[in-house]
Amino acid sequence: MRHSILAHIRAVQHLVTPPPSVTKCESLSFALNLQMRETAPMLAPKRLLTALALILIGSTTVQAADEVVVYSSRIDELIKPVFDAYTKKTGVQVKFITDKEAPLMQRIKAEGENATADLLLTVDAGNLWQAEQMGILQPFTSAVIDKNIPLQYRSSAHTWTGLSLRARTIAYSTDRVKPGELTTYEALADKQWEGRLCLRTAKKVYNQSLTATLIETHGAARTEEIVKGWVNNLSTDVFSDDIAVLEAINAGQCDVGIVNTYYYGRLHKQKPDLAVKLFWPNQGDRGVHVNLSGIGLTRHAPHPEAAKALVEWMTTPEAQKIFADVNQEFPANPAVPPSAEVASWGKFVADTLPVEVAGKRQAEAIRLMDRAGWN
Numbered sequence: 545m546r547h548s549i550l551a552h553i554r555a556v557q558h559l560v561t562p563p564p565s566v567t568k569c570e571s572l573s574f575a576l577n578l579q580m581r582e583t584a585p586m587l588a589p590k591r592l593l594t595a596l597a598l599i600l601i602g603s604t605t606v607q608a609a610d611e612v613v614v615y616s617s618r619i620d621e622l623i624k625p626v627f628d629a630y631t632k633k634t635g636v637q638v639k640f641i642t643d644k645e646a647p648l649m650q651r652i653k654a655e656g657e658n659a660t661a662d663l664l665l666t667v668d669a670g671n672l673w674q675a676e677q678m679g680i681l682q683p684f685t686s687a688v689i690d691k692n693i694p695l696q697y698r699s700s701a702h703t704w705t706g707l708s709l710r711a712r713t714i715a716y717s718t719d720r721v722k723p724g725e726l727t728t729y730e731a732l733a734d735k736q737w738e739g740r741l742c743l744r745t746a747k748k749v750y751n752q753s754l755t756a757t758l759i760e761t762h763g764a765a766r767t768e769e770i771v772k773g774w775v776n777n778l779s780t781d782v783f784s785d786d787i788a789v790l791e792a793i794n795a796g797q798c799d800v801g802i803v804n805t806y807y808y809g810r811l812h813k814q815k816p817d818l819a820v821k822l823f824w825p826n827q828g829d830r831g832v833h834v835n836l837s838g839i840g841l842t843r844h845a846p847h848p849e850a851a852k853a854l855v856e857w858m859t860t861p862e863a864q865k866i867f868a869d870v871n872q873e874f875p876a877n878p879a880v881p882p883s884a885e886v887a888s889w890g891k892f893v894a895d896t897l898p899v900e901v902a903g904k905r906q907a908e909a910i911r912l913m914d915r916a917g918w919n
């Protein structure tokens with residue numbers, strides 16, 4: 545039994561309430577905690593011990609290896625199909641809760657040794673790197689993952705692996721821009737694009753990661769020039785999301801922008817006559833900035849072996865296909881082709897920098913973006 549009696553008594557004393565966003569797939573542990581909160585104060589000591597014994601018996605069920613608990617910043621629709629397929633194949637139940645990444649990470653930290661979550665599923669190497677820095681992940685090795693996922697899409701500390709890829713690339717108006725006018729991210733800082741560029745807010749990790757990789761490539765001074773050039777070329781205030789950037793290009797508010805590919809896929813599905821296309825920059829040098837969604841094993845995972853088996857399966861062609869296609873992303877396993885829709889955007893050379901650079905230089909990137917006036 546993983547948890548000591550003391551730990552359970554502590555759990556009774558420091559009862560945890562699940563956040564409002566907890567789904568119906570809520571882990572049994574919270575049910576236990578809630579049950580304890582409701583009953584413990586009314587029980588006499590002897591009955592309390594009996595109740596605790598029952599809870600401990602219950603907790604052996606919670607700890608059984610035929611389930612895995614995932615905390616996910618990806619919404620239900622993007623993860624349920626793949627977990628359902630795994631349960632159907634193996635009989636292993638995958639329980640998950642969804643929330644934004646920051647509260648999920650804080651919650652894993654707060655739970656400490658009384659962990660509920662086995663895995664943290666989130667997007668952007670910057671976020672996964674943060675989780676690693678917080679000490680809430682543990683290293684794990686797997687020959688299957690080593691074979692399926694390229695090194696650049698994994699943590700060098702082996703605490704997380706990428707599962708799907710998205711390019712953060714240039715989108716342009718097919719009415720007002722010829723693709724031949726576009727070349728690189730850096731060139732969007734040129735005078736030619738003055739008053740023609742739309743960007744999402746610098747508060748979003750996607751832009752922080754892009755800037756971090758620019759710093760890695762060019763150094764801080766040159767990157768600051770580039771970013772200042774982008775800010776000078778803005779046609780309007782920054783947007784809160786990538787879809788708004790694409791809509792602004794489509795509406796004629798600006799001519800070019802920088803977005804994640806799946807947002808283009810999403811909007812294009814809704815509006816097939818969208819007058820916007822994707823362009824792959826930097827094909828003559830380092831390639832397109834690619835980021836990922838990924839998954840890490842929590843430091844105190846109650847079911848580490850079962851969790852590792854799930855992650856391994858998620859890197860196989862069967863799971864990669866479901867997981868990538870559902871959000872119009874590229875499979876992280878290079879042996880798996882993208883969907884026909886994603887493939888129709890064309891092939892490109894991707895940057896080969898290890899994506900964890902996005903995390904390592906995140907703080908520097910945020911400061912630089914602030915100095916450059918990118919809000």
Ligand SMILES: [Fe+2]
Nearest residue numbers: 667750804807
């Ligand atoms: Fe996103």
